[in-house]
Amino acid sequence: MTLKKGKLYIVATPxxxxxxxxxxxxxxxxxxxxxxxxxxxxxxxxxxxxxxxxRLVSVHEHNEHRVRNRLVRILNEGESVAxxxxxxxxxxxxxxxxxxxxxSDNGIEVIPVPGPSAVIxxxxxxxxxxxxxxFYGFLPRNRSSRQTFLGTLxxxxxxxxxxxxxxxIVEALEDFAGIFPAGRKLVIAxxxxxxxxxxxxxxxxxALERVLEDPNMRKGEFVLLVEGxxxxxxxxxxxxxxxxxxxxLLEECSVKKSSEVVSxxxxxxRKLVYSAALEISRRKx
Ligand code: SAM
Numbered sequence: 001m002t003l004k005k006g007k008l009y010i011v012a013t014p015x016x017x018x019x020x021x022x023x024x025x026x027x028x029x030x031x032x033x034x035x036x037x038x039x040x041x042x043x044x045x046x047x048x049x050x051x052x053x054x055r056l057v058s059v060h061e062h063n064e065h066r067v068r069n070r071l072v073r074i075l076n077e078g079e080s081v082a083x084x085x086x087x088x089x090x091x092x093x094x095x096x097x098x099x100x101x102x103x104s105d106n107g108i109e110v111i112p113v114p115g116p117s118a119v120i121x122x123x124x125x126x127x128x129x130x131x132x133x134x135f136y137g138f139l140p141r142n143r144s145s146r147q148t149f150l151g152t153l154x155x156x157x158x159x160x161x162x163x164x165x166x167x168x169i170v171e172a173l174e175d176f177a178g179i180f181p182a183g184r185k186l187v188i189a190x191x192x193x194x195x196x197x198x199x200x201x202x203x204x205x206x207a208l209e210r211v212l213e214d215p216n217m218r219k220g221e222f223v224l225l226v227e228g229x230x231x232x233x234x235x236x237x238x239x240x241x242x243x244x245x246x247x248x249l250l251e252e253c254s255v256k257k258s259s260e261v262v263s264x265x266x267x268x269x270r271k272l273v274y275s276a277a278l279e280i281s282r283r284k285x
Contacts, residue, residue: 001027003080008103011082012089012115016193018049022115026050032082042086061095068099075108089117093137093163119161122189122223132158150179160226166219173208180204185227191220238276242266255281
C-alpha cells in the first residue's frame with residue numbers, strides 16, 4: 001500500500017484482543033514513514049504481532065506540545081505519519097488533540113483509519129438506547145466535583161457513558177447511587193474483548209453491591225453506562241404490525257382496553273394508540 005505523502009493518519013488499535021486490528025490499519029502502519037505512539041514499547045508489541053517494522057516516536061500527554069511541531073515539520077516535508085494510542089481510537093480520552101489541530105491549521109490532511117473504541121464497543125452490547133448518548137470520558141477525581149458534575153446529567157435523555165479505572169469504580173458507583181434514581185438501568189462493561197470480559201446488567205440501586213460482592217469486579221478496565229432519563233426512546237407511531245394487533249383486539253375489547261394493551265406491548269403513547277383505535281372503530285362502524 002502506498003500512502004499519500006505528507007498526511008496524518010489517525011489509526012485505531014485494539015482495546016484488548018490483538019486480532020481486532022483492521023486490515024487497513026495494518027497496511028497503514030506498515031507503510032507510514034513514522035508511527036507516533038503514546039507508549040512506544042506497548043506499540044512495538046502490537047506491531048511485532050503483525051510483523052511490522054516501523055520508525056517510532058513517542059507522543060504522550062506530557063510531550064505532545066513539543067513533539068507536535070516536529071511532526072508538523074516532518075509532515076510538511078512530505079512524510080506520512082500514523083498516530084496510535086495504547087488502545088482504541090486516538091484522541092478518545094487519549095492524546096492527539098493538539099497534533100490533529102496543529103496539522104489541520106497547517107493545511108495537512110488528517111485521515112481517519114477507524115476501528116475499536118471502548119465507548120462504542122460498550123454501547124453496542126449494552127442494550128441501552130444508542131440513538132442518543134453522551135460520552136463523558138473519565139469523571140472528575142475529586143468527589144464533590146464528581147457529584148456536582150453528575151448532578152448536571154440527571155435530566156439527560158440519552159444514555160450516559162463513562163470511562164472508569166479499577167481504582168475509582170467503587171466511588172463512582174457510590175456517587176451514581178446518590179444522584180440517579182435507583183431503578184435506572186446501569187451496565188458495567190469490564191475488560192471487553194479480553195479473557196475476563198464481564199458484562200453486568202443491573203440498576204443504579206444494585207450496582208455497588210454487584211461490585212463489592214466480587215473482588216474481580218474491582219479489577220481491570222471499565223465502561224459504565226447509565227440509562228438516560230425516560231429510558232429507551234418510545235416509538236412515536238404504530239407500525240403496520242401494531243395496527244393489525246390493534247384491529248384484532250378491537251374485535252373483542254373496548255377502544256380503551258385495546259389501546260391500553262397495545263400501548264403496553266409497543267411502548268407507543270396511550271393517547272396516540274387511543275386515537276388510532278378510535279379511527280379504526282369509526283371506519284368499521
Ligand atoms: N482511546 C481509548 C478508546 O478509544 O476507547 C480509550 C483510552 S482511555 C485512556 C482508557 C479507558 O478506556 C479505560 O480506563 C477504560 O475506562 C476504557 N477501556 C479501554 N479498553 C477497555 C476495555 N477493553 N474494556 C473496558 N473498558 C475499556
